Amino acid sequence: MVPGLQRALNYLPETTDALWTLSLSTAREGTIREELKRVFFAVTAYEVECEYCTAAHMLALMGKTWSRQECVELIEGKPSPRLTAKENAAVEFARAVGRRPAGVTDDMTEKLRALGWTDAEIVEIVASVALMRYTTTVASALDVPLEQAMEGVGVSCGVPLDRLES
Numbered sequence: 001m002v003p004g005l006q007r008a009l010n011y012l013p014e015t016t017d018a019l020w021t022l023s024l025s026t027a028r029e030g031t032i033r034e035e036l037k038r039v040f041f042a043v044t045a046y047e048v049e050c051e052y053c054t055a056a057h058m059l060a061l062m063g064k065t066w067s068r069q070e071c072v073e074l075i076e077g078k079p080s081p082r083l084t085a086k087e088n089a090a091v092e093f094a095r096a097v098g099r100r101p102a103g104v105t106d107d108m109t110e111k112l113r114a115l116g117w118t119d120a121e122i123v124e125i126v127a128s129v130a131l132m133r134y135t136t137t138v139a140s141a142l143d144v145p146l147e148q149a150m151e152g153v154g155v156s157c158g159v160p161l162d163r164l165e166s
Contacts (some may be wrong), residue, residue, distance in 0.1 A: 003147065004144040004145055006140050008138065008139070008144045013075055019135070022131060023131060023135070026127055027128075030087045030122050031118075031121060031123070031124070032090075032125070032128075035061070035064050036083070036087055037124075038057055039062070039074065039089065039091055040090075040094040040125060040128040040129060040132070041053070041057040041060075041128065041131075042054060042057035042060075042061060042071065042075050043075055043091055043094055043095050044097075044098035044129045044132035044133060045057055045132055045136050045138070046075040046076075047095055047099045048098060048099075048100040048132075048133060048137075048140070048145045050136035050139050052136075052139040052140075052144045052145075052150070053132065053135055053139055054075065055059070055146060055147075055150035056147075056150065057147045058072075058153050059118045059150065060119075062090065068153065077095070079091075079156055081163060082155070085115070086115045086116055088113050089111065089112060089117075089118060090112065090121075091127040093109075093125060094125050094128065095137040096108060097125070097126055098129050098132065099147075101129075101130075101133075104146065109122055112125075
């Protein structure tokens with residue numbers, strides 16, 4: 001199966017290849033564990049109302065034994081008992097960056113530093129959100145249909161979830 005997002009970008013093969021390379025590098029590089037970065041991806045996708053990316057990253061978390069309910073609560077803004085207080089603070093920071101990057105304040109980054117996040121890790125969080133904002137822009141603007149596997153995830157970001165790939 002070729003993901004709908006990849007098909008949507010097939011007019012730009014070099015861009016598509018670069019995006020997948022960047023996605024893998026962003027998820028794997030640095031000291032923040034990949035699962036937490038997936039949380040950042042899901043929260044960001046939800047904040048910018050991208051059904052496709054929200055469902056895709058919820059599925060990725062569910063593959064790591066998160067329940068659908070845990071994912072929904074997390075993306076809707078509840079702290080996760082699966083995460084530490086430090087990690088939940090990072091999720092809220094990612095949510096703020098996803099919602100409005102220009103709204104990030106020194107107080108926000110200072111709060112993260114006070115909880116033990118390093119400057120390098122703060123950059124990792126921002127890079128994760130920035131990648132997701134790019135991806136969600138492509139998926140939303142091109143109205144990429146949901147994959148069959150996304151059916152039943154059932155999270156609405158404000159637009160219908162019934163656009164399934166045929």
